[in-house]
Amino acid sequence: MAKQSKAWWRGAVIYQIYPRSFMDSNGDGVGDLPGIRQHVPYLKRLNVDAVWISPFFKSPMKDFGYDVADYREVDPLFGTLADFDALVADLHKAGLRVIIDQVLSHSADVHPWFEESRQSRDNPKADWYVWADAKSDGTPPSNWLSVFGGSAWQWDAQRRQYYLHNFLVSQPDLNFHCEDVQQATLDNIEFWLKRGVDGFRFDACNYHFHDRKLRSNPPAAVVDDITVTAANPYGMQQHLYDKSRPQNLKFLKRLRKLLDQYGAASVGEVGDDDSLTRMAEYTSGGDKLNQAYSFNLLTEHYSAEFIRGQVLAMEHHLANYDKPGWVCWSVGNHDVPRVLTRWGHNVADPQFSRMVLALLTTLRGSSCIYQGDELGLPEADIPFDLLQDPYGKAFWPQFKGRDGCRAPMPWKKHAANAGFTVGTPWLPIPEEHKAHAATVQERPLDSVLNFTRHFLAWRRHYPALIRGDIKFYKAPEPVLLFTRKLDDTTILVALNLGDAEMRVTLPGTLHNVIPLSGHGLGRGLIDDGVIDPGRLAALLLRFGSSFTPKRCGSARAG
Structure with a gap:
């Protein structure tokens, strides 16, 4: 590799x-x-x-x-x-x-660690799992709940203690202490x-x-x-x-x-x-x-x-x-x-x-x-x-x-x-x-x-989309508008999350944008600072002073 x-x-x-x-x-x-x-x-x-x-x-x-x-x-x-x-x-x-x-x-309750741990309170792995005595009335030691429903504590008749399971009863929790x-x-x-x-x-x-x-x-x-x-x-x-x-x-x-x-x-x-x-x-x-x-x-x-x-x-x-x-x-x-x-x-x-x-x-x-x-x-x-x-x-x-x-x-x-x-x-x-x-x-x-x-x-050719900072801009619901910036390269992302076509006026600082091709999203229409992305907007690029966009041969034009 x-x-x-x-x-x-x-x-x-x-x-x-x-x-x-x-x-x-x-x-x-x-x-x-x-x-x-x-x-x-x-x-x-x-x-x-x-x-x-x-x-x-x-x-x-x-x-x-x-x-x-x-x-x-x-x-x-x-x-x-x-x-x-x-x-x-x-x-x-x-x-x-x-x-x-x-x-x-x-672990699973059939793991050898647990099988040994539940044998007694003094075996070599006795404290490898979370064991606790019942309260005086026989109820679990705390109110903790399992993600999968019910109490997170299960009574074990062999040790005569409860063990902790945050998930299934058959998934006893290890004691990381x-x-x-x-x-x-x-x-x-x-x-x-x-x-x-x-x-x-x-x-x-x-x-x-x-x-x-x-x-x-x-x-x-x-x-x-x-x-x-x-x-x-x-x-x-x-x-x-x-x-x-x-x-x-x-x-x-x-x-x-x-x-x-x-x-x-x-x-x-x-x-x-x-x-x-x-x-x-x-x-x-x-x-x-x-x-x-x-x-x-x-x-x-x-x-x-x-x-x-x-x-x-x-x-x-x-x-x-x-x-x-x-x-x-x-x-x-x-x-x-x-x-x-x-x-x-x-x-x-x-x-x-x-x-x-x-x-x-x-x-x-x-x-x-x-x-x-x-x-x-x-x-x-x-x-x-x-x-x-x-x-x-x-x-x-x-x-x-x-x-x-x-x-x-x-x-x-x-x-x-x-x-x-x-x-x-x-x-x-x-x-x-x-x-x-x-x-x-x-x-x-x-x-x-x-x-x-x-x-x-296509994304691999634009490091700003991989490691760049992110900044969001005001846009009406359901449009998501943000930039990714790395060094002197800024990419504007405009996404319509809804079903109806949308027209969005860009902030003045984002008017100088040029549509990118090759990403497969289609070309959003740009007219004097207004984008018309329809059902799904295109990605747009605002060029830095020394940036030349790369074309990706394996990516189809939108």
């Missing part, structure tokens, strides 16, 4: 693969690592910078890999360590970085660093530590409906004591030192009462995480004002530090309904998917694209009898869970199971998705797939 900057992650576009649903190579109905290898050319042509692979470790699969039973083994469902090594080699050869998930805050747990965790991470990974996505990375006094959380002043569904009482607490404890900063510094030894990068998932503040804290100083992302753009509601407010708030929090951190934006992942359904209400117009891609990758920060969004896939409607997700089963029907965004990738419209598997897929593939299959979008130059390829190739 060609040598790149140490800060390759800054402004990078990361493509998330949910391996169960990407490609099945052996006919068992579940995607696997050899299946990903089959589509490395597809990944290369997307012109992303890195691939993030969700958990593929040995697991009982009660939470589909986010419950790890062995941090150093590939689950047979996904292949072998040799398959992983071959995949890394193929991706590197294609010029793609490799990021893998690490689920550090908890224990030095041996921290060291074992770092050793497991180094195992994968030695196998050549370029970085990690750290799941639930603010859940590592808990309050040793087990103080109960106070009620939330404002119910949090960003981190969890509104049907979940978890959002009714202010989570002061069950996560985001100050001791985590010291551990993140230890983690960063290890990653720096291998030149590896990190992105942390931060779900908190005030995620943006926490993200800035966890990435500041150049000695903790490289970047972090949250659920703040994974919401059901959106508007130009909302997006502008989230980005500006993030910029404000970052500015509070001498060495500010970096943010990674995402509008879709394996935990939330697909963006086309959440924001676009399943609109058939591919322009909406193009606009969302342009929005995501022109904001200041890095970006994560979830598999299938480059095809413009809507949320799949999975009936209850075929539902797999325990989170969805717990809150059905007010919340249908995460299976709708996890339906397998449609590769071929007319093939059995859309070319994903020759067996029975673990989740059904809706007919609606087959119409968006990759092969259907291969030829049309204006398909969402080809737009993604061309736009990301």
Whole structure:
């Protein structure tokens, strides 16, 4: 793989693969690592910078890999360590970085560590998990709630104590106050660093530590409906004591030192009462995480004002530090309904998917694209009898869970199971998705797939869109108007997030603009400081004194 900057992650576009649903190579109905290898050319042509692979470790699969039973083994469902090594080699050869998930805050309850820990209160791993005595009336030691519903405490008859589980009952939380747990965790991470990974996505990375006094959380002043569904009482607490404890900063510094030894990068998932503040804290100083992302753009509601407010708030929090951190934006992942359904209400117009891609990758920060969004896939409607997700089963029907965004990738419209598997897929593939299959979008130059390829190739020629500062300008809803500036180059981005055509008068300082071509968005009309972007505006460029625009041969003109 060609040598790149140490800060390759800054402004990078990361493509998330949910391996169960990407490609099945052996006919068992579940995607696997050899299946990903089959589509490395597809990944290369997307012109992303890195691939993030969700958990593929040995697991009982009660939470589909986010419950790890062995941090150093590939689950047979996904292949072998040799398959992983071959995949890394193929991706590197294609010029793609490799990021893998690490689920550090908890393990599966069948992990040997937990099986030993629950045997007694004095065995060598007795304090590797969070154990606590019941109150005098037999109730749990605190009011902490599980993200997946109910109490975060589970009684264990063998130890006659409660153990903490912030997620499923089968996902006991590790005790990071224990030095041996921290060291074992770092050793497991180094195992994968030695196998050549370029970085990690750290799941639930603010859940590592808990309050040793087990103080109960106070009620939330404002119910949090960003981190969890509104049907979940978890959002009714202010989570002061069950996560985001100050001791985590010291551990993140230890983690960063290890990653720096291998030149590896990190992105942390931060779900908190005030995620943006926490993200800035966890990435500041150049000695903790490289970047972090949250659920703040994974919401059901959106508007130009909302997006502008989230980005500006993030910029404000970052500015509070001498060495500010970096943010990674995402509008879709394996935990939330697909963006086309959440924001676009399943609109058939591919322009909406193009606009969302342009929005995501022109904001200041890095970006994560979830598999299938480059095809413009809507949320799949999975009936209850075929539902797999325990989170969805717990809150059905007010919340249908995460299976709708996890339906397998449609590769071929007319093939059995859309070319994903020759067996029975673990989740059904809706007919609606087959119409968006990759092969259907291969030829049309204006398909969402080809737009993604061309736009990301074009973006690489404009460093201002990758590392530049951001400034927003006043514009009527639903228009988002901002500039990205680096050195003497300023690029104006004008996006219409609504359904109707809009005409917007530019501020006087932005009148001297020239339309760019090659990005595939179409040319916005400019007339004496007024832009007429229609359904989706073009990107516009105001030239600096010494800047000459580059043309990208692999990007189609708009």
